[in-house]
Amino acid sequence: VGPTSSACLEELLACGVAAVRQAAAFALDPGEELRVEAKAHRNDLVTQVDRGVEERIAGHLEATGVPIHGEEAHRVEDFETYLGRAWVLDPIDGTLNYVATHRDWAISLALVDDGAPTVAVLADPVAGRLYTAIRGRGAWVQPLLEGSAGTDDAAPRALERLEDLPLSEGMLIAHYQLTQDAGIGQAIEASRGMRCYGAAALEMAEVAAGGAVVYAQPRLQPWDVAAGALLCAETGAALTRMDGAPFDVRRAGSLLVGTPTAHAEVLGHLRAVGD
Ligand code: IPD
Ligand code: CA
Ligand code: CA
Ligand code: CA
Helix, strand or coil: CCCCCHHHHHHHHHHHHHHHHHHHHHHHCCCCCCCEEECCCCCCEEEHHHHHHHHHHHHHHHHHCCCEEECCCCCCCCHHHCCCEEEEEEEEECHHHHHHCCCCCEEEEEEEECCEEEEEEEEECCCCEEEEEECCCEEEEEECCCCCCCCHHHCCEECCCCCCCCHHHCEEEECHHHHHCHHHHHHHHHCCEEECCCCHHHHHHHHHCCCCCEEEEEEECHHHHHHHHHHHHHCCCEEECCCCCECCCCCCEEEEEECHHHHHHHHHHHHHHHC
């Protein structure tokens, strides 16, 4: 594994993009009936496509020599304190949606270096969108499928820096578990409305792209958030735990991400009720 030079990160991004594109084509059309199994409980599902996507991407990334920390089959030991580079992969984020409606699911891949997301590749295959980012250099969106070379609409378009909108001027995305929480209730009241897509990676991309001003959710895993966190950081979002503590993508836990103003407002509502 080479040093963190910018050329090197571009190569790793290109490799991640090729891997995700190929896996997305498979997931969009696996060519056989879905086989669905439950893991820890009846709503914790996995299919042969989740496993097949992880296998395909892992095969593609093998040449990079960087270990993979993925939801279904690959683990980096002691990832919570891991230093160095690792690919963090959620082969299908939103498996329940994938099984039920085949919409609102994502493939999320990030290169994490000493705990910091450094390269992100996040596909929304049904929308045909591919989000990418490199730490310190920005975030982009482009068509998932490669268009004819040289056409403008196939080129990556930089995501704009977020306008620092307050809660009253945007949507709040929250998971249903949270709606029982009085603090979130107040924040929903203060916002334009609540949404929940059921795929953490897409919910973070929505904040990064300016479609929502805040996303809050408890109990997320590194693979749910690693790519989305970089997209959000590169567009100027504030990102912490739901109690305001610093966010570390290597550790499971809650997430509160949004425009700096909306993030502070939600934190205020959560704290006021928590006191
Ligand atoms: C899930 C989705 C969902 C979130 C769950 C995650 P999966 O990921 O991101 O939105 O509420 O906490 O586990 O299992 O479909 O990859
Ligand atoms: Ca899962
Ligand atoms: Ca997930
Ligand atoms: Ca998953």
